[in-house]
Amino acid sequence: MGMRALFGWLLAVGLTLASGAAQAHPHVWITATSELLYAADGSVTGVRHAWTFDDMFSAYAVQGLESKTKGAYTREELGPLAQTNVESLKEYAYFTFAKADGKKERFQEPIDYFLDYKDAVLTLHFTLPLKNPVKPRQLVLEVFDRSFFIDFQMAKDNPVKLVGAPGGCQMKLDRPSDGSATAQKLNEQTFLNGENSNFGMMFANKITVDCP
Amino acid sequence: MKQHLSPLARGLIACATVVLVAIVADAALHDLLAQNPFGAPRPTQAAEPEASGIVGWLLAKQSEFYRQMSSTIRAAKSDGSAVWTLLFISFAYGIFHAAGPGHGKAVIASYLVANRETARRGIALSFASALMQSLVAILIVGISAWVLNATAKTMCRAEGAVEIASYALIAAFGLRLVWVKGGAFIRALQTTQPVPAIAGVPHVHHHHEIHDHHDHDHHHHDHHGHDHAHAHHHHGHDHVHDEHCGHSHGPTPSELAGPGGWRRGFAAILTVGIRPCSGAILVLVFALAQGLFWAGIAATFLMGLGTAITVAAIAVVAVSAKDIAARFSAGRDGGGALFMRGIEFGAAGVVLLFGVGLLFGYIAAERTTCF
Numbered sequence: 001m002g003m004r005a006l007f008g009w010l011l012a013v014g015l016t017l018a019s020g021a022a023q024a025h026p027h028v029w030i031t032a033t034s035e036l037l038y039a040a041d042g043s044v045t046g047v048r049h050a051w052t053f054d055d056m057f058s059a060y061a062v063q064g065l066e067s068k069t070k071g072a073y074t075r076e077e078l079g080p081l082a083q084t085n086v087e088s089l090k091e092y093a094y095f096t097f098a099k100a101d102g103k104k105e106r107f108q109e110p111i112d113y114f115l116d117y118k119d120a121v122l123t124l125h126f127t128l129p130l131k132n133p134v135k136p137r138q139l140v141l142e143v144f145d146r147s148f149f150i151d152f153q154m155a156k157d158n159p160v161k162l163v164g165a166p167g168g169c170q171m172k173l174d175r176p177s178d179g180s181a182t183a184q185k186l187n188e189q190t191f192l193n194g195e196n197s198n199f200g201m202m203f204a205n206k207i208t209v210d211c212p
Numbered sequence: 213m214k215q216h217l218s219p220l221a222r223g224l225i226a227c228a229t230v231v232l233v234a235i236v237a238d239a240a241l242h243d244l245l246a247q248n249p250f251g252a253p254r255p256t257q258a259a260e261p262e263a264s265g266i267v268g269w270l271l272a273k274q275s276e277f278y279r280q281m282s283s284t285i286r287a288a289k290s291d292g293s294a295v296w297t298l299l300f301i302s303f304a305y306g307i308f309h310a311a312g313p314g315h316g317k318a319v320i321a322s323y324l325v326a327n328r329e330t331a332r333r334g335i336a337l338s339f340a341s342a343l344m345q346s347l348v349a350i351l352i353v354g355i356s357a358w359v360l361n362a363t364a365k366t367m368c369r370a371e372g373a374v375e376i377a378s379y380a381l382i383a384a385f386g387l388r389l390v391w392v393k394g395g396a397f398i399r400a401l402q403t404t405q406p407v408p409a410i411a412g413v414p415h416v417h418h419h420h421e422i423h424d425h426h427d428h429d430h431h432h433h434d435h436h437g438h439d440h441a442h443a444h445h446h447h448g449h450d451h452v453h454d455e456h457c458g459h460s461h462g463p464t465p466s467e468l469a470g471p472g473g474w475r476r477g478f479a480a481i482l483t484v485g486i487r488p489c490s491g492a493i494l495v496l497v498f499a500l501a502q503g504l505f506w507a508g509i510a511a512t513f514l515m516g517l518g519t520a521i522t523v524a525a526i527a528v529v530a531v532s533a534k535d536i537a538a539r540f541s542a543g544r545d546g547g548g549a550l551f552m553r554g555i556e557f558g559a560a561g562v563v564l565l566f567g568v569g570l571l572f573g574y575i576a577a578e579r580t581t582c583f
Contacts, residue, residue, distance in 0.1 A: 026275060027278075027490045027491055027494060029275075029279070054279070054282070055282045055498070056281070056282045056494045056495065056498045057494060059282075059497055059498040059501040059502075060364050060367075060493075060494050060497045060498065061364050062364070062501075063357055063362075063363060063364050063367065063497050063500075063501065064357065064361050064362050064363035064364065064366070064367075065363060081364075081365075084365055151275065
């Protein structure tokens with residue numbers, strides 16, 4: 001009896017643990033490409049994202065939208081939806097977090113935003129200008145959803161582009177799926193006692209740019 | 213089976229209970245902190261990487277099944293046999309997906325513990341609430357998208373409204389449980405003298421209550437057959453019941469147990485089942501867009517079935533753990549009852565905590581994201 005009871009309790013504890021930890025799970029998948037925009041003087045002015053949604057969410061998002069051609073949507077027809085998207089994204093800080101030499105940087109409201117619909121999936125394009133352009137030795141940009149409702153993955157080909165960056169700048173991308181030790185370690189070092197340390201961190205895409 | 217346990221065994225059980233309660237509380241607190249927009253520093257991060265093994269696997273499995281759904285629905289347009297694959301994937305997804313307070317699993321488990329429910333009822337509640345969840349998802353998409361051809365924005369708002377209502381229901385439900393269980397706990401605290409289990413305190417409701425429990429017991433014997441362990445088990449359980457009822461004043465939920473208890477069970481089903489799963493909504497809309505709405509409906513029901521199995525398993529574990537604790541504590545009259553009332557009160561508190569946390573956005577495990 002004693003063993004059985006103990007086993008039961010252990011099972012209960014294990015399940016509770018598992019359930020507590022697994023409570024976040026994605027419902028939306030985004031394949032992202034990001035461009036870091038540089039000014040002529042070598043300072044970073046902002047980020048330009050292109051986020052491609054999964055086909056299930058894309059179908060959901062265009063549900064009920066008017067279009068001239070069935071199953072095809074023009075940029076104009078998707079205008080109101082793009083507007084809604086960027087407005088809603090504000091609440092989540094655009095899932096984009098920047099640090100210049102360890103200091104947190106803030107973004108302005110998005111500009112130049114639009115949606116396009118191709119091969120039954122939606123892609124949201126938008127530019128996030130930095131509140132104050134910075135010229136750091138190291139810039140860290142992270143793209144992730146802390147609640148993990150959205151699973152962000154950087155595109156396989158050309159995930160990050162440096163546009164107009166000064167010569168000698170080195171870019172490094174740490175993907176969450178790599179399981180690479182460096183991403184884990186850096187995350188812990190940078191965020192263990194910072195404000196961003198939480199569950200979603202494990203799924204962060206981390207772009208690091210070192211400039212001389 | 214022994215009714216009297218060594219202090220060591222009882223100590224072990226007490227420790228296990230504390231651990232269990234601490235874990236549940238920790239999970240809730242974890243969310244409270246994690247969702248704090250101003251980000252309170254979290255000193256205890258050590259446990260996270262260890263958990264990522266199981267979590268990672270669960271998430272990977274779930275994502276795998278979910279992402280196969282859209283391609284399978286597409287395939288079903290030209291190849292009818294793909295529907296069977298879709299049904300299997302949906303079922304598997306449901307099993308893996310049912311892991312989160314948003315799906316009411318924690319609420320059901322806590323409710324069962326707080327209310328001294330049987331495992332049988334726990335299973336029934338799990339299935340009924342999962343069925344309702346499926347129906348709500350189908351109704352939302354069926355009415356707004358199919359009939360009214362509403363946009364995602366409108367649909368998401370409807371979803372959001374239902375979500376808020378469901379959180380409010382959980383909180384209200386938890387408040388009621390805390391009220392009832394808090395009263396029982398305080399009464400147990402006030403009983404300084406151990407009361408003989410059979411005698412009880414003379415009370416107007418006394419005979420009525422005892423009678424009720426006999427009915428209750430017979431009912432179980434009928435369904436459980438004559439398994440020895442079960443007979444003993446219910447005996448131990450009864451012990452506690454009688455003791456409690458000796459002090460009971462208001463109509464406690466246990467008085468409603470038995471066949472007529474569905475009125476009460478319905479509150480739990482409604483509380484948990486009114487909140488549809490975002491995944492089901494997405495699958496339904498996608499299926500509708502592909503012109504295969506019926507396949508989406510079938511997938512939603514299979515998802516619900518998978519969810520029900522996981523939730524039922526957890527419900528059974530919760531009830532069994534509670535019963536084990538009840539059996540052990542039954543050996544000691546006064547303290548045992550106090551111990552059990554304490555657990556029930558704690559479980560009621562967890563329901564309230566989840567409800568309030570979800571309602572005020574501290575816990576955002578299954579948040580509807582409209583964008």
